[in-house]
Amino acid sequence: MIKSYKVRLEPTKEQIELMFKTAGCTRFVYNWCLGFQKERFETGEKFVSAMGMSKYLTALKKDGDHDWLKEVDSIALVGAYTDACTSFKNFFQGLKKGQKVGYPKFKAKKHTKPSFMPNYQSIKFNENQVKLPKIGIVKLSRKNYIPIVKKYSNPRVTFDGLNWYISVGVEEEDYVSLELNGTIGIDLGLKDTAILSTGKKYKNINKTAHVKRIEKRLKKLQRQVSRKYESNRQGKIYNKTNNIEKINKKINKLHKRLANIRNNYNHNITADIVNMNPAKIVIEDLNIKGMMKNKHLSDAIGKQGLYEITRQLDYKCKYKGIELVKADRWYPSSKTCSNCGHINKDLKLSDRTYICPECGTVIDRDLNAAINLANYKTEQ
């Protein structure tokens, strides 16, 4: 699944100028391409696909009158004529279907919000900056918000009349390879087993259909056994019949199977995380013993093996030379805003989304906690 992110940019004066320039050039190329195709259409010449447009653009750049087109991200210009070609194709399709369609409209400066598509292969983010081709490193208004991945889809830089923004799509699978400042924060929980500061989530395996099915079968067998005990009871003596023995064997088998599934899953999670090779991993020092006293919670924690995950991380990190930090359990990882540091004391356990009353950040509760853990300072 692709998730999209949008964040406000904090460009310098020079960068703002360059952004308007890029947006202006892309608008120009869009209109130029429309005009080009329109002329060909009217003179009975063949439509030129986006692929075929590149040589015409190169010629335009070299004609002596359009040198300024060379000053901006060339891929943004490709995006512009690709858009124009798409508009033209839609126009053709309309004609084919016999609809009454007009030519695609030119983009008037007055009615067009400045925007462009930077080269998706060369944009790079770090925790609070983005590198844009020809524009340089631009500051972001939010820290640690955009996951650091190798590839972004559909990047778009837009101006809303007041501010510039960048939006990108991130394939959730791509989270795997990434980390923030070489540190991964892990929020262990009951809803999802683990969520990383990079955005990667490890779902609770006990909520999968496969595990639920086995548990259902297990319960059914357990009920059967107790019924059989009851029906074979002689006074206060419970007899273990062959039949009961048989069902018990089945029950044991299912127990083993469930344990195996959970165990494998936990090993996969911890292996996956250490294989990202971060310099440091920060987890919460879950007071598991304390939590285990709560019967309702203890069952869930036991099933998810949160303690086991912690134990595995311990030795796997040692083996790989990764520093493992356990944030002390009073560190307010859930209640702190990972963007501005404000502590929201009113956050309830049932609030799945963290909304910061101070800076307006809206973020998944567990992701917020994981990012705070990644930012945890040992000396505090």
Ligand SMILES: [Zn+2]
């Ligand atoms: Zn905030």
